[in-house]
Amino acid sequence: MTPVERLALRTRFGLTQAARVGWYAAQNRAGVRAGREAGEGLPPPPKPVIEAPAGVPERATLLKQVRQLLARDLANIEAGLYPMPKDEPDGLRGMFARRDLYLKDIPAIVRRRATGSHQELDRSGATRPRYYMQNFHFQTDGWMSEESAKLYDTQVETLFFGAAAAMRRQGLVPIAEMVRARDQRRLKMLDVASGSGAFLADVRHAFPRLPVIASDLSEPYLGLARQRVRRAGGAALSGAVVGAAEALPFAADTFDLVSNIYLFHELPPKVRPLVAGELARVLSPGGRLIVIDSLQTGDNLELDGLLELFPQLFHEPYYRSYVTEDMIGLFEGRGLTLVASWAAFVSKVMVFEKAPR
Numbered sequence: 001m002t003p004v005e006r007l008a009l010r011t012r013f014g015l016t017q018a019a020r021v022g023w024y025a026a027q028n029r030a031g032v033r034a035g036r037e038a039g040e041g042l043p044p045p046p047k048p049v050i051e052a053p054a055g056v057p058e059r060a061t062l063l064k065q066v067r068q069l070l071a072r073d074l075a076n077i078e079a080g081l082y083p084m085p086k087d088e089p090d091g092l093r094g095m096f097a098r099r100d101l102y103l104k105d106i107p108a109i110v111r112r113r114a115t116g117s118h119q120e121l122d123r124s125g126a127t128r129p130r131y132y133m134q135n136f137h138f139q140t141d142g143w144m145s146e147e148s149a150k151l152y153d154t155q156v157e158t159l160f161f162g163a164a165a166a167m168r169r170q171g172l173v174p175i176a177e178m179v180r181a182r183d184q185r186r187l188k189m190l191d192v193a194s195g196s197g198a199f200l201a202d203v204r205h206a207f208p209r210l211p212v213i214a215s216d217l218s219e220p221y222l223g224l225a226r227q228r229v230r231r232a233g234g235a236a237l238s239g240a241v242v243g244a245a246e247a248l249p250f251a252a253d254t255f256d257l258v259s260n261i262y263l264f265h266e267l268p269p270k271v272r273p274l275v276a277g278e279l280a281r282v283l284s285p286g287g288r289l290i291v292i293d294s295l296q297t298g299d300n301l302e303l304d305g306l307l308e309l310f311p312q313l314f315h316e317p318y319y320r321s322y323v324t325e326d327m328i329g330l331f332e333g334r335g336l337t338l339v340a341s342w343a344a345f346v347s348k349v350m351v352f353e354k355a356p357r
């Protein structure tokens, strides 16, 4: 890359990411305001109890850490590990439309928070596990509707000041390393709990010919994931499978790459070992498993208070047990070895390998 190209890349990255952070930080403020108005007349939620010595981090601390994450993201792009992101492919129109949906849903979220309602899903005849059929984060319809799928990314980005996309992109690094050594068309990848497909769209943008299968328990979320991958260009998904991560419908040793993003903190403690076992089982010898999830207690002392606050503001029934879960032990006990791990703002990336045959 010539110095001029580097300057152009940095300028473009800086401008687009600053605009994104500004946009979502403004929505975050608007959301707080809308929440306050919607809460008038409702019983006030209990005051959060925080024991972490550093308390809840200030907005300035969070934004500093977002900048550190984006610097790492830019370094990866400059190193050629993945291309400049295509965040917000639906453009300004889409962003405004999603902002409106997000603000419109706030009164319902505030009502659920005030009344502790998180069991509004119809469970009669449900084929999904009981623990799954809840209004996670107090969101309308839980994981079970197209509206929820459309809203999900905006809710997440708003919570994290637009940094969720860059946190997920960290998961492209171990894929890029593998793709450098091998022809991507001959690899097989599985993404478990794909949600609305944000990471899959990044994977497709970076590795247009890598065969990828998506899986999730939510049909509407998978439907959106499929569309997003199509819009990202390159090959369509090789499959989109509705199913539980604790019983993956694939033979052992099938995939060279398995990814799993933001699932473990949503799982009851008893289910986590089952899912870890399945991720390890379907991974090929010599393959790589990429897990990205929330930071855990002690990973970044400045942010520990946030890990305590989060489950007090949102319906996150399993988060408190997640932050002390032995994540490395879960996988190392199943034939995998941790080969890399790093923090990415409020997330951490863990890369495991299965010994070659």
Ligand SMILES: C[S@@+](CC[C@H](N)C(=O)[O-])C[C@H]1O[C@@H](n2cnc3c(N)ncnc32)[C@H](O)[C@@H]1O
Binding pocket: 132, 143, 168, 192, 193, 194, 195, 196, 197, 198, 199, 215, 216, 217, 218, 221, 243, 244, 245, 246, 260, 261, 262, 263, 266
């Ligand atoms: C927090 S979202 C993360 C989605 C996506 N990976 C991302 O990066 O945004 C959790 C996802 O896990 C899915 N999920 C939860 N429990 C699951 C299970 N036991 N098996 C498969 N998917 C599950 C939900 O449907 C939802 O799409």
